[in-house]
Ligand SMILES: *[C@@H]1O[C@H](CO)[C@@H](O)[C@H](O)[C@H]1NC(C)=O
Ligand SMILES: *[C@@H]1O[C@H](CO)[C@@H](O)[C@H](O)[C@H]1NC(C)=O
């Protein structure tokens with residue numbers, strides 16, 4: 408964990424001027440996401456599905472694997488970024504909360520206004536097959552004022568995202584990505600969630616993808 412933070416700091420310190428870069432958007436994806444807090448605990452671990460054109464995301468934490476992780480958050484989220492709606496789903500209970508979303512940011516897609524920081528090689532640049540070249544982007548989330556640093560592969564697949572807000576730092580890692588949506592039904596609103604009214608947001612609360620993991 409400290410190595411990751413050190414790497415991040417190093418990246419910041421060594422960031423120099425680079426040619427103009429434009430952020431890209433990932434393709435449709437299915438993969439695994441793990442979220443670690445910098446206090447050292449694994450917050451959650453599970454599968455995600457992302458529709459890049461429709462800007463829809465499903466994340467379901469997986470309590471059954473791997474058992475060595477002691478996750479603290481059990482989540483099932485369905486997010487419609489364009490419509491600015493977030494569902495917190497409880498499949499066991501067949502219940503659902505529908506919330507207004509206040510930020511379109513997430514760990515998978517670099518915002519258009521992100522600032523390009525640098526390109527680095529994780530692993531080795533000189534040994535064939537032992538390294539990965541990643542672009543690093545930084546920015547601030549409007550609304551929550553959270554600071555982020557996102558890295559992506561050259562093919563625009565999300566690699567890792569640091570999110571800093573107040574005293575909390577979260578590290579999102581994206582693993583085993585496949586560039587297709589294997590189960591499109593996961594992006595459909597479950598029948599028991601349909602027709603729900605949008606819940607009122609308490610004063611001072613910001614509903615965002617990142618805040619779901621705080
Ligand atoms: C959890 O992981 C197991 C083993 O990889 C898999 O069979 C199961 O479908 C997963 N559950 C969810 C909800 O993703
Ligand atoms: C997992 O969490 C429980 C309850 O918080 C704790 O008692 C246990 O020691 C933890 N196990 C590991 C391997 O961290």
Ligand SMILES: *[C@@H]1O[C@H](CO)[C@@H](O)[C@H](O)[C@H]1NC(C)=O
Nearest residue numbers: 497498499500501502503504
């Ligand atoms: C089921 O949902 C209700 C609210 O609709 C909640 O109060 C209750 O805690 C939930 N039960 C479980 C087991 O999650």
Ligand SMILES: *[C@@H]1O[C@H](CO)[C@@H](O)[C@H](O)[C@H]1NC(C)=O
Nearest residue numbers: 435458459460461588591594
């Ligand atoms: C991405 O997934 C959505 C939902 O399944 C689908 O409608 C769309 O055609 C897919 N886009 C591509 C480029 O495959």
